[in-house]
Amino acid sequence: MSVRVVLADDQPAVRAGLALILAAAPGVEVAGEAADGETAVRLCAELRPDVAVLDVRMPRLDGISATREIVAGRLADVLVLTTFDLDEYVFGALRAGAAGFLLKDTDADALVTAVRTVARGEGIIAPAVTRRLISAFAATAPGVPAATRAAVATLTAREREVLACLGLGLSNQQLADRLVMAESTAKTHVSRVLAKLDLRSRVQAAILAQEIALPAPPPGAAPESSPGAAPESSRGGAG
Template sequence: MIRVVLADDQELVRSGFAMILDAQPDIEVVAEAGDGRAAISAVREHDPDIVLLDIRMPDLDGIEAAKLVCAETRTRAIMLTTFDQDDYVYDALYAGASGFLLKDVRRDDLVHAVRVVAAGESLLAPTVTRRLIADITRNRPRAGTTAAERLSVLTERERETLRHLGRGLSNAEIAASMVVSEHTVKTHVSNVLAKLGIRDRVQAVIAAYETRLIELS
């Protein structure tokens, strides 16, 4: 069962999303919250798999809430907004979020997003999203260590895996490209995340662009 906390300052939005998700046999909404601080409290109390966070909330916004949730818990964050703006996507991803949805998302897409992120994946399949991340990371580079220093902790096969992750390939596609088993790919992916200190494939895509393993075509 996928356990979900919903956080949005609009009660109608919360209740609508809760109705959709609770109707699924494998999803349970365990708590709702109307602001960022209440969302953090709910996550700490219920230990959900997923928290859906509205970006614009009173007291503490969704971006700041996501930073705390992603840093302190195992819960994965999906951001919700009515504003389709690049800065929100950037801030959400760097806060540690694993997904980004507009509030007018279709019912099926909302359910799919929760299942995908709960399974440890991310919402980066569309090419437009990957290009957006590429543009953002190119224009706002990570401070601190150089690309070479960051990549030096990876083996050659792990670098190749990171490059494929940056292109949005699934484990099956990576396995076919590298001519290895999916189990081996999963091991490489786990090693990449651990060595780079990142939590999921979203962050891996960002890292692939920041280190210039992937360049804009």
């Protein structure tokens, strides 16, 4: 099954280059292209792609506002392309629910991998800036609302470990390896954590974990259970 993409960038040459890379990748289809955020939102509503790849600075509707509308309408997951300078544009897109960020000088293979990763429901940030971004954002963000702290308190011990792992920027497979569980179980836990905390992306969860200084579990951390309990990897999505 192909990953369908809507691509938006106001620079024709950049957009054409990105479209060429994605269209040449097996299992990826460029369903539509836009030169501004307003058109990108409209195309996402009409075409319902898996991923919207958006530039930050665009006419008519900027990438942040477009991300907010696309995510709020559940029209697609959003991957933002940026020059990355830790400015208010990047922070705004995070709050709007972007699933990931890539630098515009990212190579072709990394771009394709990022699109596929976001399509699987995972977040991705340019590796060189992952922890720097999350830490910087957490340090400059307002305090965590009481309602959010209350929601965190409802998480199980295992779900808190999952949230802490998201704060490290781990993928589902890396999270599964660290907590010794199946990748499918890790994905289930991530979905539960996002739902309980009313978050729209794992990037937002990572920021929250940093804001509340949630300690990271050690590699190989086992779930809290009674003696003789079956390993979590054999218990499906149990929490």
